[in-house]
Amino acid sequence: MAQEAKLSHTAALILQAINAGFVYGFSIMEMTGLPSGTVYPAMRRLERDDLIRSQWEKQSIADAEQRPARKYYRLTATGKTTLDSSRRRYPLLERLIPSDEVKQV
Amino acid sequence: MNRFAAWICSTIEGNTLRCTSLLAPAQQRAEWRQEWRAELWHAREATRIGEEITWKTEWEMLRFCSGAIQDALALRRLAWERRETHSAFHGSAMECLLLLSAILTASYSLSLVLPGVRAESHPSLYKVNSDLILIQDALANDDSLATIPIEKYKVWKTRRQRYFDGFAFYRVAREVVSTRVAANERLHVAHGSLNLFWMLGLPTRLSAAVGEAEGRTPGLILSNEVWQRNFGADPLISGKMVKIGRSEARVIGVAPPGVWRLPGSVDAWLLEKDNANIGVGYVIAHLSALGKSEMVARRVQITPSNADDPDEELCGISFADRTKGPFGFFQFTIFLSFLALPAITSVSLGESNFCSYRPSWTNRLCRWMFLSTKIALLLPTVYFASLDLAYWHTMTYSIGAQYVQLGSSFTMSLFGLRWIFLDQRNRCPVCLRRVTHPAQVGLAGRTFLAWNGTELICADGHTLLHVPALPTSWFDTQRWLYLDTSWKFLFAGTSVG
Numbered sequence: 001m002a003q004e005a006k007l008s009h010t011a012a013l014i015l016q017a018i019n020a021g022f023v024y025g026f027s028i029m030e031m032t033g034l035p036s037g038t039v040y041p042a043m044r045r046l047e048r049d050d051l052i053r054s055q056w057e058k059q060s061i062a063d064a065e066q067r068p069a070r071k072y073y074r075l076t077a078t079g080k081t082t083l084d085s086s087r088r089r090y091p092l093l094e095r096l097i098p099s100d101e102v103k104q105v
Numbered sequence: 106m107n108r109f110a111a112w113i114c115s116t117i118e119g120n121t122l123r124c125t126s127l128l129a130p131a132q133q134r135a136e137w138r139q140e141w142r143a144e145l146w147h148a149r150e151a152t153r154i155g156e157e158i159t160w161k162t163e164w165e166m167l168r169f170c171s172g173a174i175q176d177a178l179a180l181r182r183l184a185w186e187r188r189e190t191h192s193a194f195h196g197s198a199m200e201c202l203l204l205l206s207a208i209l210t211a212s213y214s215l216s217l218v219l220p221g222v223r224a225e226s227h228p229s230l231y232k233v234n235s236d237l238i239l240i241q242d243a244l245a246n247d248d249s250l251a252t253i254p255i256e257k258y259k260v261w262k263t264r265r266q267r268y269f270d271g272f273a274f275y276r277v278a279r280e281v282v283s284t285r286v287a288a289n290e291r292l293h294v295a296h297g298s299l300n301l302f303w304m305l306g307l308p309t310r311l312s313a314a315v316g317e318a319e320g321r322t323p324g325l326i327l328s329n330e331v332w333q334r335n336f337g338a339d340p341l342i343s344g345k346m347v348k349i350g351r352s353e354a355r356v357i358g359v360a361p362p363g364v365w366r367l368p369g370s371v372d373a374w375l376l377e378k379d380n381a382n383i384g385v386g387y388v389i390a391h392l393s394a395l396g397k398s399e400m401v402a403r404r405v406q407i408t409p410s411n412a413d414d415p416d417e418e419l420c421g422i423s424f425a426d427r428t429k430g431p432f433g434f435f436q437f438t439i440f441l442s443f444l445a446l447p448a449i450t451s452v453s454l455g456e457s458n459f460c461s462y463r464p465s466w467t468n469r470l471c472r473w474m475f476l477s478t479k480i481a482l483l484l485p486t487v488y489f490a491s492l493d494l495a496y497w498h499t500m501t502y503s504i505g506a507q508y509v510q511l512g513s514s515f516t517m518s519l520f521g522l523r524w525i526f527l528d529q530r531n532r533c534p535v536c537l538r539r540v541t542h543p544a545q546v547g548l549a550g551r552t553f554l555a556w557n558g559t560e561l562i563c564a565d566g567h568t569l570l571h572v573p574a575l576p577t578s579w580f581d582t583q584r585w586l587y588l589d590t591s592w593k594f595l596f597a598g599t600s601v602g
Contacts, residue, residue, distance in 0.1 A: 024147070025144045026144050026151065027147075035172055036144075036168075036169050036170075036171070036172025036173070036175075037171060037172035037176070038172070038175075040172060040173075040175070040176035041176050041179030044176070044183055045183070048183055048187075067143075067146060067147075067150075068139075068142060068143035069139075069143060070143055070147075071139075
């Protein structure tokens with residue numbers, strides 16, 4: 001619980017964006033309005049703390065859409081728990097990025 | 106903006122990413138680059154307005170790419186933190202010994218390069234015969250002062266002596282030295298008796314055989330520094346004529362660096378007959394068998410018999426202090442450091458309090474061997490590093506260099522020993538790894554009521570170290586707690602002994 005309480009607003013915002021379906025770096029940047037120098041290092045730390053997990057998209061899907069393969073991020077069980085407590089800590093979080101705004105990947 | 110400009114921009118971005126990827130850890134570099142290439146593609150697609158590429162979009166792309174530097178650095182930082190937490194090598198006894206060995210190797214390698222240190226490392230060059238003493242006026246409290254007139258030296262030389270069987274004389278004066286190749290320069294020239302170098306047993310280089318006719322001209326021995334500076338290190342210098350003041354002298358050799366340890370700073374030695382010498386200087390005397398038996402201390406009183414002046418008092422001073430060499434100073438500073446060490450840190454290592462467990466004798470032996478090895482590595486490191494510092498700027502022996510060696514050797518040995526003892530106290534007695542994860546326990550205001558201090562744990566799960574914040578009568582020194590098998594589950598993945 002101590003780790004959850006220490007989560008910064010930026011990290012909570014990124015978790016909320018991933019939960020809302022913005023699952024790769026640039027889409028998170030666009031959604032949160034944070035610069036690349038903040039978003040990517042924050043995601044590395046979240047992954048280190050086991051709050052998110054990354055996975056490469058299948059190359060065949062990327063080839064079909066004629067673009068490079070993306071690295072997708074998703075919340076872990078710990079990440080979801082942490083996000084719940086962060087929402088209580090930052091009530092505006094859900095209003096900034098509503099969870100029902102789920103994107104199809 | 107045309108296509109060519111767009112191609113240049115994308116090339117710059119691609120190369121920026123490639124260069125930035127070097128900041129990321131090697132194992133993650135390929136994946137990092139792949140992710141950022143993909144992200145860059147998406148960023149470019151999102152910022153493009155139709156087919157048009159503008160400066161604004163390129164500026165945004167550049168800002169996007171600048172984030173890659175922060176990301177790569179963050180990744181490196183995380184890898185470093187992971188290394189610190191998980192590496193078996195980190196904090197181990199082997200790491201400590203390798204680090205000390207590396208410092209020793211570096212300081213020794215540097216000492217091989219510095220000419221001043223190389224000269225100091227050969228005591229045979231500057232050691233003078235132990236049967237020689239410097240005769241001085243007893244009223245002079247500084248042995249670097251010239252006190253004996255040459256007339257007295259001449260008298261002593263001619264009279265039969267009981268305690269001495271040979272004398273040499275020299276005086277130092279500033280003279281204008283001129284040659285055909287070098288410009289006139291004022292140098293410190295020692296006007297010495299013909300037997301000066303022979304009596305002191307000092308070596309010379311580039312010496313040439315001197316014929317009878319040439320022997321009438323006074324011989325000049327140059328210091329290594331002057332030979333290099335004023336004569337361009339000419340290997341054929343011997344036999345060349347040099348003008349000193351109004352008289353001429355023939356170069357008969359070059360003294361190796363650092364050989365001269367007697368009073369007076371000298372650039373060249375002019376060896377001439379006694380009747381050509383005038384003034385006040387230094388007298389070196391060779392002790393006879395009787396004289397050696399009377400030389401009981403470094404400084405002895407000499408009462409001249411048949412002296413013209415009945416109140417004359419002389420003393421004989423040994424050269425032992427002047428030709429002690431750097432190792433003598435080093436030994437002295439090490440002795441001082443061991444004396445001063447208890448004033449700056451506790452030297453006790455018997456603070457362990459194992460209630461239910463006592464380390465095996467092999468563990469205890471390893472611990473003591475580790476401590477001894479650290480000290481054994483520190484001492485030569487201090488010796489070479491202090492010499493490196495002392496002779497960094499100077500090529501030859503000087504009093505200033507000796508002071509630098511004394512000061513640096515004492516400081517480095519004192520604080521080095523302090524670090525060794527502090528390090529030893531923070532190493533697990535079982536595996537010799539440094540204890541980590543310090544946790545502050547208790548409140549300072551309740552020191553006398555409850556436990557207040559820091560707890561550290563062995564990363565391999567052998568021991569827990571309690572360090573009191575303030576020594577109290579019931580907890581005055583650090584204590585080790587052996588962790589039994591019930592703690593094992595906390596250290597899954599590490600080897601618990």
